[in-house]
Amino acid sequence: MTASAQSSREMTAAQPLRVIIATDCGSTTTKAILIEKLGNEYRQTHRGEAPTTVEAPFEDVTRGVLNSFAELEELSGRKILDGERIITPNRAAQGEPKVGVDIYISTSSAGGGLQMMVAGAVQSMTGESAQRCALGAGAIVMDVLASNDGRLPHEKIERIRSLRPDMILLSGGTDGGTVTHVVELAEYISAAEPRPRLGMSYQLPLIYAGNKDARDRIKEILGGKTSLVITDNIRPVLERENLGPARTKIHDLFLEHVMAQAPGYKKLLEWTGAPIMPTPAAVGLIMETIAKKENLNLIGVDIGGATTDVFSVFGGVFNRTVSANLGLSYSVSNVLAEAGLANILRWVPFTIEEQTLRNRIKNKMIRPTTIPQTLDELQIEHAIAREALRLALAHHASLATGLKGVQQERTISDIFEQTASGKSLIDMLQLDLIVGSGGILSHAPRRVQAMLMMVDAYEPLGVTRLSVDSIFMMPHLGVLSTVNEQAATDVFVRDCMIYLGTCVAPIGQGKEGERCADYTITFGEGRSPERGTLAFGDLRLFPLGRDDRAQIELRPAKQVDLGEGRGVSVTREVRGGEVGLLLDGRGRPLQLPANLEARLAALTRWHRAVDLYPGKS
Amino acid sequence: MGHAYTPGLTVTERTVIRKRRLLPIPGTVLAKAGDRVRAETVVARAELPGKVHVVNVANLLGLAPDEIQDYLVKKEGEAVGQDEVIAENKPFIRWFKTEVRSPIRGKVESVSTITGQVLLREPPRPLERLAYVDGAVVDLHPGQGVTVETSCSMVQGIFGIGGETWGELVMAVGSPEKTVSVSQLLPAMKNKIVVGGAFLGIETMKRAREIGIAGLVVGGIHDKDLRELLGYDLGVAITGTEQVGFTLVITEGFGTIPMAAKTFELLARHAGQKASISGATQIRAGVIRPEILIPQTTDSPGAGPAGRAVPATERSGIRIGDHVRIIRDPLFGRIGRVTALPTDLRQIETESVVRVLEVKFADGTSAVIPRANVEIIEGE
Numbered sequence: 002m003t004a005s006a007q008s009s010r011e012m013t014a015a016q017p018l019r020v021i022i023a024t025d026c027g028s029t030t031t032k033a034i035l036i037e038k039l040g041n042e043y044r045q046t047h048r049g050e051a052p053t054t055v056e057a058p059f060e061d062v063t064r065g066v067l068n069s070f071a072e073l074e075e076l077s078g079r080k081i082l083d084g085e086r087i088i089t090p091n092r093a094a095q096g097e098p099k100v101g102v103d104i105y106i107s108t109s110s111a112g113g114g115l116q117m118m119v120a121g122a123v124q125s126m127t128g129e130s131a132q133r134c135a136l137g138a139g140a141i142v143m144d145v146l147a148s149n150d151g152r153l154p155h156e157k158i159e160r161i162r163s164l165r166p167d168m169i170l171l172s173g174g175t176d177g178g179t180v181t182h183v184v185e186l187a188e189y190i191s192a193a194e195p196r197p198r199l200g201m202s203y204q205l206p207l208i209y210a211g212n213k214d215a216r217d218r219i220k221e222i223l224g225g226k227t228s229l230v231i232t233d234n235i236r237p238v239l240e241r242e243n244l245g246p247a248r249t250k251i252h253d254l255f256l257e258h259v260m261a262q263a264p265g266y267k268k269l270l271e272w273t274g275a276p277i278m279p280t281p282a283a284v285g286l287i288m289e290t291i292a293k294k295e296n297l298n299l300i301g302v303d304i305g306g307a308t309t310d311v312f313s314v315f316g317g318v319f320n321r322t323v324s325a326n327l328g329l330s331y332s333v334s335n336v337l338a339e340a341g342l343a344n345i346l347r348w349v350p351f352t353i354e355e356q357t358l359r360n361r362i363k364n365k366m367i368r369p370t371t372i373p374q375t376l377d378e379l380q381i382e383h384a385i386a387r388e389a390l391r392l393a394l395a396h397h398a399s400l401a402t403g404l405k406g407v408q409q410e411r412t413i414s415d416i417f418e419q420t421a422s423g424k425s426l427i428d429m430l431q432l433d434l435i436v437g438s439g440g441i442l443s444h445a446p447r448r449v450q451a452m453l454m455m456v457d458a459y460e461p462l463g464v465t466r467l468s469v470d471s472i473f474m475m476p477h478l479g480v481l482s483t484v485n486e487q488a489a490t491d492v493f494v495r496d497c498m499i500y501l502g503t504c505v506a507p508i509g510q511g512k513e514g515e516r517c518a519d520y521t522i523t524f525g526e527g528r529s530p531e532r533g534t535l536a537f538g539d540l541r542l543f544p545l546g547r548d549d550r551a552q553i554e555l556r557p558a559k560q561v562d563l564g565e566g567r568g569v570s571v572t573r574e575v576r577g578g579e580v581g582l583l584l585d586g587r588g589r590p591l592q593l594p595a596n597l598e599a600r601l602a603a604l605t606r607w608h609r610a611v612d613l614y615p616g617k618s
Numbered sequence: 619m620g621h622a623y624t625p626g627l628t629v630t631e632r633t634v635i636r637k638r639r640l641l642p643i644p645g646t647v648l649a650k651a652g653d654r655v656r657a658e659t660v661v662a663r664a665e666l667p668g669k670v671h672v673v674n675v676a677n678l679l680g681l682a683p684d685e686i687q688d689y690l691v692k693k694e695g696e697a698v699g700q701d702e703v704i705a706e707n708k709p710f711i712r713w714f715k716t717e718v719r720s721p722i723r724g725k726v727e728s729v730s731t732i733t734g735q736v737l738l739r740e741p742p743r744p745l746e747r748l749a750y751v752d753g754a755v756v757d758l759h760p761g762q763g764v765t766v767e768t769s770c771s772m773v774q775g776i777f778g779i780g781g782e783t784w785g786e787l788v789m790a791v792g793s794p795e796k797t798v799s800v801s802q803l804l805p806a807m808k809n810k811i812v813v814g815g816a817f818l819g820i821e822t823m824k825r826a827r828e829i830g831i832a833g834l835v836v837g838g839i840h841d842k843d844l845r846e847l848l849g850y851d852l853g854v855a856i857t858g859t860e861q862v863g864f865t866l867v868i869t870e871g872f873g874t875i876p877m878a879a880k881t882f883e884l885l886a887r888h889a890g891q892k893a894s895i896s897g898a899t900q901i902r903a904g905v906i907r908p909e910i911l912i913p914q915t916t917d918s919p920g921a922g923p924a925g926r927a928v929p930a931t932e933r934s935g936i937r938i939g940d941h942v943r944i945i946r947d948p949l950f951g952r953i954g955r956v957t958a959l960p961t962d963l964r965q966i967e968t969e970s971v972v973r974v975l976e977v978k979f980a981d982g983t984s985a986v987i988p989r990a991n992v993e994i995i996e997g998e
Contacts, residue, residue, distance in 0.1 A: 181683070192728070334851070338852075360840060361872075363841045366901065367871060368993070372988055374987070615969055
């Protein structure tokens with residue numbers, strides 16, 4: 002947290018907040034929400050939106066913000082603006098309960114968000130640490146430069162020159178270690194004379210967070226050519242990352258340089274009662290807060306038109322990645338390029354010619370605001386979404402790892418189990434909750450569609466709860482949590498999260514129809530238990546309401562594991578949601594029939610079993 | 619909810635557009651305010667710093683990095699020729715002498731006693747900014763470039779590849795629903811902008827490249843042909859730098875889609891005139907669409923700064939009677955007129971509840987379409 006955020010929190014802690022207005026200035030839409038204290042709890046009461054106005058002809062982000070406020074005023078009946086001034090604090094005490102707000106806060110990803118280049122001496126060590134640091138701060142990482150990245154020096158210099166990042170994070174070397182590599186990188190950056198993306202008139206911000214012994218040399222080389230900021234080493238020793246100080250500097254520079262260059266932001270910065278956060282940083286913050294509060298391991302995903310962000314908290318360790326070119330409109334064609342046609346087609350429950358599908362995907366790319374009008378089109382979009390979600394999680398798992406290059410003590414018993422350092426932290430069996438966000442998940446016509454998309458893409462193991470963000474208010478709540486954690490948590494639990502239910506997925510494979518596990522589900526009062534056999538290839542859905550819980554006992558076949566070992570029975574309490582309890586007997590890893598007819602039959606059967614689509618299902 | 623955003627592409631017989639022709643780095647502006655310029659006129663010039671090459675002298679001579687200054691033959695700032703010696707050791711026996719030569723012609727940029735590297739920089743390369751359209755210089759941006767204004771006919775495409783080019787406009791087919799075949803491309807079309815109808819395939823594109831056609835404008839292409847043309851699957855629609863031998867502008871979308879009659883007729887009326895086209899497309903924040911600009915050949919009343927074009931984004935929304943193109947299956951590519959704009963939300967086949975409109979087609983049939991799935995055809 003920045004110093005100014007800290008002071009803001011202290012300031013607002015002193016005076017109770019009853020009415021809060023928050024915006025997220027996205028690249029296309031500015032979304033405003035109104036949060037009010039009703040009785041003892043905070044609730045999100047109204048929502049307004051307007052097109053973002055960072056680009057020509059307006060070139061002033063505050064126009065869109067004011068328009069979104071105007072819509073909120075109309076919907077809520079609350080007077081928020083006096084001309085172009087936000088009325089603060091609220092005037093309830095003066096006998097005007099519907100006038101004014103106590104604080105205005107905002108996040109921003111307008112104009113492409115925060116775009117960074119990072120550099121580290123060794124790609125898999127300080128290079129990755131620098132990448133994690135920038136991603137955690139909410140940035141898109143345009144490139145990772147490293148001494149051993151396989152590119153020739155002149156190629157590196159050309160690359161630095163051609164990229165126009167908002168800022169650069171340079172790290173390298175442990176404190177007291179070699180200075181040569183990091184100085185070499187500084188020399189390349191200096192030779193490239195990089196220029197910032199926005200504005201010609203200021204120097205590119207560069208954060209140095211490497212070996213402290215190299216600081217003087219770095220100042221000599223880059224001090225005159227960049228707006229250099231020096232902070233603590235992100236990897237002071239190989240065994241430990243220290244990302245906090247560099248992340249704070251990234252946020253400070255984001256406000257001081259990047260935001261200040263974006264049209265209208267100077268005015269916006271004056272309006273807000275807490276520092277503006279990059280949207281993904283705010284989403285990460287709320288996820289981290291919730292995971293820690295409830296002691297959960299969670300994966301959160303925000304799948305947008307252009308990018309897909311993945312957040313995870315495992316064992317209290319937070320990670321975030323952004324797959325900059327995986328999305329469902331602007332980047333839809335890139336999902337096809339990365340996943341391959343066959344992987345998309347495997348989820349489509351009907352036959353379609355390759356040429357037709359390719360053309361349709363490209364047409365969505367060039368007209369990204371269109372929506373599926375027919376069921377076939379919806380099913381194709383859902384198929385693409387599964388692949389985008391899958392690829393983004395794979396990308397995340399490769400970066401959300403333990404530290405690489407760390408010496409591990411081995412005992413004689415480890416000889417047969419040589420686990421390398423840098424193992425992925427993502428353990429699907431330990432996962433408690435998946436949180437989905439983004440239009441395709443939040444606005445799926447049937448909630449079960451969102452649930453099955455995430456189950457198919459992530460293949461959760463054992464028992465996992467799933468939810469979606471109702472109207473994408475996690476950014477707002479993230480920044481709110483820096484000001485008033487109770488308000489953020491109240492709204493998150495009551496208005497933001499829509500629990501879909503729980504997925505129970507045994508690990509193992511078998512022939513279709515063969516016994517996977519016997520189950521007994523015991524519900525609350527007045528409902529008879531459900532008993533049966535889940536066969537391989539089965540998908541079963543049992544209604545279980547949001548506030549309901551059930552006891553499930555599973556007795557797996559001998560090759561099947563439910564997290565306690567093969568063939569070991571498991572009894573767990575499961576919680577419901579808008580969809581219910583899903584028993585997934587399709588096997589893990591999930592295998593779809595290779596034969597086209599068999600695959601279409603299986604998809605149709607599964608879709609019918611959970612009533613996934615209208616009519617045809 | 620605020621008004622629905624309905625994107626539109628401009629197709630207009632007469633407009634005035636202004637093009638900012640700026641250098642990517644500071645340089646010299648060559649044109650003056652009021653100058654008449656042609657597309658090929660150089661309006662500004664800059665020197666792009668040369669490429670940097672790195673030579674690790676310490677490693678090559680087996681020295682410690684802080685010793686290299688003593689072994690350099692060329693010092694910082696000095697010019698070097700290709701293969702010229704930049705550093706050498708000083709052995710007792712000349713046979714053991716090792717020389718480090720410059721891989722390039724240029725100058726010594728910097729010497730590092732920490733890494734033992736010498737950075738060499740190639741001479742700067744001139745970078746020229748052309749006017750791109752025939753018109754007049756109406757604004758100067760010192761050190762950066764100029765604004766060129768032109769009174770022209772304008773067609774915005776939906777997607778393109780390749781950069782800016784210009785040439786005489788030639789019609790390859792007689793009607794917008796025709797496909798352009800290989801045999802319709804003639805050697806006489808070299809350096810010209812060729813307009814097709816509904817579709818052209820990869821063989822026709824290859825023929826265009828052989829002939830040296832400057833630009834192709836067509837209703838639709840297949841994605842698989844685009845992939846073959848580029849040699850890779852285009853992931854994100856940020857284009858304009860491709861070098862496939864010509865610039866391609868598609869006006870409707872992917873597939874075989876007749877070019878909108880209004881677009882085709884406008885282009886046909888101007889056959890024989892000079893057109894400037896760009897394939898540059900960017901479908902994210904700050905949308906850039908490909909374009910065909912046909913500057914008017916004679917000055918006529920109404921042309922000039924007063925008749926500024928109205929950007930598509932300034933439209934307040936869609937109206938009854940608007941000419942629209944349907945941009946999503948199952949009626950993709952159909953063009954009709956808006957007959958009703960119901961205010962209530964409707965449930966569509968997918969079960970989504972959305973705002974819709976009614977469109978009537980030329981054949982008398984009509985359809986209810988989500989508002990997000992139409993595009994206004996802009997222009998009078």
